[in-house]
Amino acid sequence: xxxxxxxxxxxxxxxxxxxALKSIRRLVSASALPGxxxxxxxxxxxxxxxLVLLGAVVLVVLAAVWGFLSWRATTYGVVGGxxxxxxxxxxxxxxxxxxxxxxSVDTVQGIVQRxxxxxxxxxxxxxGGSGEPDASLPAxxxxxxxxxxxxxxxxxxxxxxxxxxxxxxxxxxxxxRDLLIAGATSGxxxxxxxxxxxxSQVFDEFLSEAFFRDLVERLAPNALVVVxxxxxVVALFAWLLAIAGTVLAHFGFTLSxxxxxxxxxxxxxxxxxxxxxxxxxxxxxxxxxxxxxxxGLASLRVESAGYGEDAGVSAVMFPLLPRDEVQMLLREAxxxxxxxxxxxxxxxxxxxxxxxxxxxxxxxxxAAAILVSYLVFDAAFGLPALLLVPLFALYGWQRFRDAGxxxxxxxxxxxxxxxxxxxxxxPRRRLQSRSVFQSPFQRRLRLATFGTEVASxxxxxxxxxxxxxxxxxxxxxxxxxxxxxxxxxxxxxGRRDHPA
Amino acid sequence: xxxEPSERLDPRAKxxxxxxxxxxxxxxxxxxxxxSFVLLRWVETSLFIGILPVLGVLVLxxxxxxxxxxxxxxxxxxxxxxxxxxxxxxxxxxxxTLVPLARIQHVDTRQGPLQRRYGLSTVVFHTAAGPNQIPxxxxxxxxxxxxxxxALTREQDEL
Numbered sequence: 001x002x003x004x005x006x007x008x009x010x011x012x013x014x015x016x017x018x019x020a021l022k023s024i025r026r027l028v029s030a031s032a033l034p035g036x037x038x039x040x041x042x043x044x045x046x047x048x049x050x051l052v053l054l055g056a057v058v059l060v061v062l063a064a065v066w067g068f069l070s071w072r073a074t075t076y077g078v079v080g081g082x083x084x085x086x087x088x089x090x091x092x093x094x095x096x097x098x099x100x101x102x103x104s105v106d107t108v109q110g111i112v113q114r115x116x117x118x119x120x121x122x123x124x125x126x127x128g129g130s131g132e133p134d135a136s137l138p139a140x141x142x143x144x145x146x147x148x149x150x151x152x153x154x155x156x157x158x159x160x161x162x163x164x165x166x167x168x169x170x171x172x173x174x175x176x177r178d179l180l181i182a183g184a185t186s187g188x189x190x191x192x193x194x195x196x197x198x199x200s201q202v203f204d205e206f207l208s209e210a211f212f213r214d215l216v217e218r219l220a221p222n223a224l225v226v227v228x229x230x231x232x233v234v235a236l237f238a239w240l241l242a243i244a245g246t247v248l249a250h251f252g253f254t255l256s257x258x259x260x261x262x263x264x265x266x267x268x269x270x271x272x273x274x275x276x277x278x279x280x281x282x283x284x285x286x287x288x289x290x291x292x293x294x295x296g297l298a299s300l301r302v303e304s305a306g307y308g309e310d311a312g313v314s315a316v317m318f319p320l321l322p323r324d325e326v327q328m329l330l331r332e333a334x335x336x337x338x339x340x341x342x343x344x345x346x347x348x349x350x351x352x353x354x355x356x357x358x359x360x361x362x363x364x365x366x367a368a369a370i371l372v373s374y375l376v377f378d379a380a381f382g383l384p385a386l387l388l389v390p391l392f393a394l395y396g397w398q399r400f401r402d403a404g405x406x407x408x409x410x411x412x413x414x415x416x417x418x419x420x421x422x423x424x425x426x427p428r429r430r431l432q433s434r435s436v437f438q439s440p441f442q443r444r445l446r447l448a449t450f451g452t453e454v455a456s457x458x459x460x461x462x463x464x465x466x467x468x469x470x471x472x473x474x475x476x477x478x479x480x481x482x483x484x485x486x487x488x489x490x491x492x493x494g495r496r497d498h499p500a
Numbered sequence: 501x502x503x504e505p506s507e508r509l510d511p512r513a514k515x516x517x518x519x520x521x522x523x524x525x526x527x528x529x530x531x532x533x534x535x536s537f538v539l540l541r542w543v544e545t546s547l548f549i550g551i552l553p554v555l556g557v558l559v560l561x562x563x564x565x566x567x568x569x570x571x572x573x574x575x576x577x578x579x580x581x582x583x584x585x586x587x588x589x590x591x592x593x594x595x596x597t598l599v600p601l602a603r604i605q606h607v608d609t610r611q612g613p614l615q616r617r618y619g620l621s622t623v624v625f626h627t628a629a630g631p632n633q634i635p636x637x638x639x640x641x642x643x644x645x646x647x648x649x650x651a652l653t654r655e656q657d658e659l
Contacts, residue, residue: 305628432629435597437590453629460629477598478502481584 008075008084014116015074015139020060020067021112022138027059076137078151083123085135095135097123104261104275105149111269113138119145119273123152153261153275168258171332172318179250182299182320183243185291187419250319257333264317276317280304282454283426283461284317284337286326290419298323302334303426305455337425339411343404349445350467351400358396362389405450405465407479412452414463424463428480430454436473448473452480505579505586512618513576513636517569520614525561532557578634580648583656585625587632602656603627607649609642625649 035052066089074087083097107119118139140148174182251268262276283303292298300317321329330338346354366385373382402417412431415423437449448470453460465473532553540550571591579586585604587597607625615621621642623634637645 431600432603432627433597433599433632435595437593437595439593453627455628460627474502477596481598481600 007079008077008086009144011071011074011076011137012116012118012139012141012144013071014113014118015137016064016067016071017116018067018112018120018138019070020063023066024059024063027063031055074137076135076148078148083135083152085123085137097135099152102152103280104277105152106275107145107271107273109267109271109273114269114271117142121145121148168256168261168263170254170256172255172321172329174250174253174319178320179247179253180243181295181297182250183246184239185289185295185297185320186242186246187289187291246319250316253319255318255329255333262317262333276302276304278334278336281334281337282430282456283424283463284330284334286323286423286425288323288421288423292320293421296323297321298326300326300329303454303456303461336427337411339408339413339425341406341408341413343406343413343415344468344472345404346400346465346467347447347469350447351397353441353445353447353467354400354403355393355396358392358394358399359389360392362392403465403467405468405476407476412463412480414465416464416466426452426454426463431480432460434477434480436470436477438470442467442470446470450476505577505588507578507580509573509576509578509634509636510620510638510641511573512620512638514569514573516614516618516620516636517572518565521564521569522561525557525564529554529557529561576635580645580652582652585632585634585649587634597632599625599627599632600656601649601652604649604653607646607653609639609646611639623649 069089070087073089073092074085076083076085078084078099081099083099083102085095085097087093103124106122106124108122109119113120116139118141121137121140123135123137248268248270250266252271253266254264256263256265260278262278264272264274264276266272281302282305285301285303286298287301288298297320299319300321301315302317304315317333318329327338327340366382366388369385370380370382373379399417402415402421404415406413410428412426412428413423414426415421432453432455435451437451438447442448446469447467449464449466450468450473451462451464453462455461465476468476535553536550539545539553540547568591572589575589575591575594577588583601585599585601587595587599589595604625604627607623610622610624611620612622615636619639620636621639623637623642623645624631625633634642634645
């Protein structure tokens, strides 16, 4: 195919179509607004229709030419210990990434890519912040993808026996049943609701207000009935939307491991394959959502250093599994994080601070309700809002009960609750800094807040234990110091884990 | 927990903090003045309620210009140990932070216009989780601290 002089290879020809579609999408989205304005101001005369059609044809032709040119201009390959990507039609651009800087080779398969049976390959480096991947190849065939992955990742791995050739071992797969449960308990109803609100505004633009009023008046003369019907319907719809979102993102979620790498495959329409090098995982979060905890369910997330993708979904290690199987999965997937020690609870004297903090929003809410009911309606029906306060106190008490910490085999385990109960496991050598905070109120009760940070994405992520005994906080800071002798062999002395 | 860190910031820090505190208060004061004006002129509240915003900001300004810098300076301490940088700070919430040198990726010194006027600099050192700083050291001491942190970091690296 290529001459000897050029060891770089071309993308799959499907890249032409994908590039063309991409530029069409860009141009259309840029011209959509002015286009609509023109359409509305001119009306649908034959002339405008002809113009629009002509514009569309020109657009498609230009995009096709551009797609071909950019396909011809793009070559990639691994040469001399570095990944090279050459691209650019007018302005030539060559990017070289030394293989040891490559963090992972991820693939995404959008709908268009699925039609052609190709993959978008993203080569991510450790330094790359969130947002754009460091190098992206829009279309490679299955074989080429595997070859590139082997070439890049193989170079970083010591060639050990035949065992390595066995390929990734599947650790856990998300069943369809679990997927639906995950969606139903995801607690993303809030997000779905706000989406609905936006959607209904758009909807309002098209359907006149009079139509709605008519509908409502005919359906139910009583406003209360309307509310009683409308609220559950909207809530149900939002709930279904949340389930659909989870299904789209996590369908066929598969976690597998091959040596020092974890592989995650997921997605219904857009198939994604991500790699997480075990050495980059800074902390594991076991999160038991409010809706999931009663059923003994949890989800697993990882904090990974300098991982180039948007933090949200990419950090999910496994979306839903029974709480008592978490340790089993961690032992196989990331043994460094598989600890479940009994936690040291907070001292009794911290309880009143937790209850107080829990009550504050309740008190504010109640005060607002009472004030409004007096000022606006001149009545005392805001008073029952005070009944909310014990509920918030209960929440504070629950937070107190859930909080705790432990130090086991050089790993720090911290648990807290905001809504979900979250347990974080981080090895000592991943902690970036350690702090003790104390306010005068805490000092009076001999309490303090312990905080530490692990690297996460481009920045850091904090782990905190609020209101533990101040002696314990000081002890924790000292015990986590590099000077304290290692309690197990798990920490390699002198090893420095800077993302590079 | 171990003893307080040994080193203090440069005493001129208090002057810089007073000036910057006063400068920060100006927009707030302007806002409060406008608020009072609105209350008195258009809402026509009593004089006492009308001047409350300005009074409030003035109290805040007195605190942040005359009281806080002294307290802050007295609390701020640091120490660069062979294995860790130890920081203590905070007027109300006292915090004590230890940053292992082995985690530090790079160090810089910084100098704002006000700091330049008083010959002060800030040492900023970055870990993978973000920056930490020792503010308001006299410029030669800041340079020394920066070089010391860099050297110790390298040493930790080679261990």
